[in-house]
Amino acid sequence: MAPTHPAETTEARAGSGTQAAGPVTGSGTDRPHHATASVAAILAESADRYPDDVAIIVGEQRITYAELWDQTLAYAGALRAQGVTEGSRVAMLVPNVPDFPRVYYATLALGAVVVPVHALLKRHEIEYVLRDSGAALLVCAAPLLAEGAAGAALAGVDVVTVLAPGDDAATPPRLEALAASSAPLTTYTPRDPFDTATILYTSGTTGQPKGAEGSHFALLEQVNTLLMSTFDMHRGDVLLGALPLFHTFGQTCTMNTGFRTGATIVMLPKFDGATALTAMVEHHCGIFMGVPTMYMALLDAALRSEERPTLRYAISGGASLPLAVLERFQTVFGAPIHEGYGLTETSPVASFNHVGRTPRPGTIGTPIWGIEVEIADPGTTDAVVLLPRGEIGELVIRGHNLMNGYLNRPGDTAAAIVDGWFRTGDLGTKDDQGFLTIVDRTKDMIIRNGYNVYPREVEEVLATHPDVTMAAVFGVPHDLHGQEIAAAVVLGDGATTTSDELVHFVADAIAAYKYPRVVHVLDALPLGPSGKVLKRELVDRFSGAVADAEPTTAG
The missing domain is CATH 3.40.50.980 (Rossmann fold)
Structure with missing residues (x-):
C-alpha cells in the first residue's frame, strides 16, 4: 500500500482527529484500502x-x-x-x-x-x-x-x-x-492505519500548546524501525523507565518499543539520581534512556555511591547532551551513549547514532530507516529550499514518522509541513557522511551586534568547568547590542567558584562576542515535565540583569 503523505491528509483530518469510527470491513467503506492496525x-x-x-517492575511488584x-x-x-x-x-x-x-x-x-x-x-x-x-x-x-x-x-x-x-x-x-x-x-x-491513536501536546514555547495527532501507522512503524535497525533491544532486556510516559520519548522509545520486543521495564514514579542508580543496580538494567538532566543527576549520585549497573549502552535525547557530560558518564558508567533526535511531531525519532556502529559524539547521528532529514533555508517559509552539505540551516524531515497534523489547526499544520517536509525550527548541519549536528533552536539563537551566537556552543564550554553540573545560556534584551548573552548554572557540592570566575573562564575559551556577560548561580534550573530546561523562564527572570563591563581577559 502506498501511504498517503500526512501533508495531503491534514485538511481532511483537522477538526475531527479520528476520521472513521471502527475497523475497515465489508464493501461499504469509501476508503481506498482495507488494511487495519492498532x-x-x-x-x-x-x-x-x-x-x-x-x-513491569515497580518497587517489589512484578507484573507479567x-x-x-x-x-x-x-x-x-x-x-x-x-x-x-x-x-x-x-x-x-x-x-x-x-x-x-x-x-x-x-x-x-x-x-x-x-x-x-x-x-x-x-x-x-x-x-x-x-x-x-x-x-x-x-x-x-x-x-x-x-x-x-x-x-x-x-x-x-x-x-x-x-x-x-x-x-x-x-x-x-x-x-x-x-x-x-x-x-x-x-x-x-482494529483501526484504519492512519486514524489518530494519540494526541500529544507540544510544550507551548511559542503560543498555546498544539495537539499533534499521531497515527497508528506512524507509531507502529516507528517502533518496528527502532527495533529492526536503530536500537539493540531484545526479549528479556531490562530497561529503566525513568522518562515520563506522558512524553513522546518515554512513551514510544521506552514503553511501546520495550513492550514490542518483550523487555522488562523498571518504572520510576518520580526520577532522582540516587533512586535511579539503585534501581538500575538492583534490577540489572542493561539499557538507560534519558534526557541530559538525568545524566547529570546520575553522575552526581555516582559521587556518593560505588555501585554501578551493568549497562550495555545508553540513549540520550530531548536536548543536546554536553560533550563533557557525555565523556564523564561513559568513564564513570563504562557504557557508550548514543544520541538521537526527534520531536513530538515525528513520533519522535528522526535520526540516531545507531547502536552497533561507533557513535559520533556531538552529533545526532544519521536518519533512521525510511526517513529523510535535510537542511533547508530557514528564511524561505513558503517552500523548502535545500542547502548544500555543510551549510547551517533548518532541519526538515519527511517519511513514515510524521504526524497527521495539529488538531483543529490547519493553518499551523500548513506552516509546519511544507512541500511534504516537516519544518523543525532547529538549526543544524549535515556532513558528507550524512551525520547531522544540531547547532541550536532557531528561537534560542542570540543575535548580538549582528553576530549569531548559538547557546549550545557556550553551554559546552561551561560544562567543562569542574564545578558546573548544569548550565543554560540564553539571550536577554539589550538597548545597545540588541541582545546580550546570559547564563545560569547549578554548581556541584562543595563548589567554590564564583559568577565572575565563570565569566572569565568562558571568555578565555571563545570569541569575545559569544561569552556571557553574567552567570547566575542557582540552586536549580527551571525544568519542564520532560526534563528540558525552560529557557523562557530564565529570560523572563533575568532580563535587564546584565552588566556592561567586560572582563579584562577578553580579547
Missing part, C-alpha cells in the same frame, strides 16, 4: 507470545505480560461502561506506574484516542488540554486529583481515578472498582 497490538501480541515474562494485558482488557471494559467508544478522546493524568500502560492500551483497545496530560500542569492548563482535545473523560491518578479534578470541572469533563484508597467516598469513581464490575473486552478493536 498500537494496542503491541501489548496484546507480547502477552500472547511471552505471557509469563515480566513486563499476560497479567498486564488482562488488567488492560478489564480497564477497557470499565471505560466502555463509562461511555467511551471508537473515536472518543480519553485524557489521562497518570505518572510512571502500571496504571499508565493499563489506561493507555485500554483506550486504544476500544478504538479510542489517548490524550496523555503532562503531570506538572496546573488546573487551567489541564482545562485547556481537555477542551482543545474534546476529551470525553479524564482518568486521573489520585495524587494528581487536586489539579486534575479542578481542571476537569472547569472543562465540564467527567473524571475517574486510579490509585485512590477504596474507602475514600470523596474521590471520583475508581477505575479499579469499575473494572471489577464490568465485562472486560476480549481483544482490541
